[in-house]
Amino acid sequence: VLLHLDGSAEQLPVHGAPVEVAGRQVGWVGTAVQHHEWGPIALAVVKNRTDPTVPVLAGGVDATQEPIVV
Numbered sequence: 001v002l003l004h005l006d007g008s009a010e011q012l013p014v015h016g017a018p019v020e021v022a023g024r025q026v027g028w029v030g031t032a033v034q035h036h037e038w039g040p041i042a043l044a045v046v047k048n049r050t051d052p053t054v055p056v057l058a059g060g061v062d063a064t065q066e067p068i069v070v
Contacts, residue, residue, distance in 0.1 A: 001052065005032065005040035006062040012040055013059025019044050020057045026050045029058050043068075 003019075005012065012032035019027035027046030035041050042058055050056075052065045 001027075001044055001046050002066040002068055003029075003032075003042040003044050003056070003058050003063040004038065004066065005042055005058060007039045009040070009061040013042055013061055017059030018057075019046055019059075019063075021050060021054055026056070032058070 012034070013029045015029060015031065017029040018025045019029060027044050027050070030043045030045060032040065032042035042063070044058060046065070052067045054065070056063050056065060
Protein backbone atom coordinates (compact mmCIF):
# COMPACT_ATOMS: atom_id res chain seq x y z
CA VAL A 1 0.00 0.00 0.00
CA LEU A 2 0.94 3.64 -0.34
CA LEU A 3 0.93 5.36 3.04
CA HIS A 4 0.32 9.07 3.39
CA LEU A 5 2.28 9.93 6.53
CA ASP A 6 1.49 12.61 9.07
CA GLY A 7 3.65 15.58 8.12
CA SER A 8 4.20 16.71 11.70
CA ALA A 9 6.55 13.80 12.46
CA GLU A 10 10.20 14.83 12.58
CA GLN A 11 11.52 11.60 11.05
CA LEU A 12 10.33 9.16 8.43
CA PRO A 13 9.84 5.48 9.34
CA VAL A 14 12.87 3.30 8.59
CA HIS A 15 12.91 0.24 6.34
CA GLY A 16 11.34 -2.67 8.18
CA ALA A 17 9.46 -0.52 10.71
CA PRO A 18 6.21 -2.16 11.80
CA VAL A 19 2.85 -1.08 10.43
CA GLU A 20 0.26 -1.42 13.20
CA VAL A 21 -3.49 -1.23 13.65
CA ALA A 22 -4.75 -0.99 17.25
CA GLY A 23 -1.41 -2.18 18.61
CA ARG A 24 -1.29 -5.26 16.33
CA GLN A 25 1.37 -5.54 13.64
CA VAL A 26 -0.18 -5.97 10.18
CA GLY A 27 2.85 -5.30 7.99
CA TRP A 28 6.11 -3.43 7.53
CA VAL A 29 7.49 -0.33 5.81
CA GLY A 30 9.57 -0.83 2.69
CA THR A 31 10.58 2.71 1.75
CA ALA A 32 9.68 6.15 3.10
CA VAL A 33 10.47 9.43 1.34
CA GLN A 34 9.58 13.11 1.28
CA HIS A 35 7.59 13.61 -1.96
CA HIS A 36 7.76 17.07 -3.52
CA GLU A 37 3.94 17.32 -3.94
CA TRP A 38 2.40 14.79 -1.52
CA GLY A 39 4.71 15.34 1.44
CA PRO A 40 5.92 12.33 3.44
CA ILE A 41 4.86 8.99 1.95
CA ALA A 42 5.87 5.36 2.30
CA LEU A 43 5.39 2.06 0.54
CA ALA A 44 4.45 -0.78 2.84
CA VAL A 45 3.47 -4.42 2.74
CA VAL A 46 0.33 -5.11 4.80
CA LYS A 47 -1.84 -8.17 5.28
CA ASN A 48 -4.54 -8.33 2.61
CA ARG A 49 -7.33 -8.54 5.20
CA THR A 50 -6.38 -5.14 6.65
CA ASP A 51 -9.24 -2.66 6.12
CA PRO A 52 -7.79 0.08 3.85
CA THR A 53 -10.03 2.72 5.45
CA VAL A 54 -8.50 2.25 8.91
CA PRO A 55 -5.67 4.62 9.93
CA VAL A 56 -2.38 2.89 10.79
CA LEU A 57 0.86 3.62 12.62
CA ALA A 58 3.97 3.21 10.47
CA GLY A 59 7.02 3.15 12.69
CA GLY A 60 5.10 5.23 15.22
CA VAL A 61 3.93 7.80 12.61
CA ASP A 62 0.19 8.23 11.94
CA ALA A 63 -0.71 7.32 8.38
CA THR A 64 -3.60 6.61 6.02
CA GLN A 65 -3.58 3.83 3.44
CA GLU A 66 -4.08 3.91 -0.31
CA PRO A 67 -4.12 0.40 -1.80
CA ILE A 68 -1.99 -0.19 -4.87
CA VAL A 69 -3.22 -2.91 -7.22
CA VAL A 70 -0.91 -4.17 -9.94
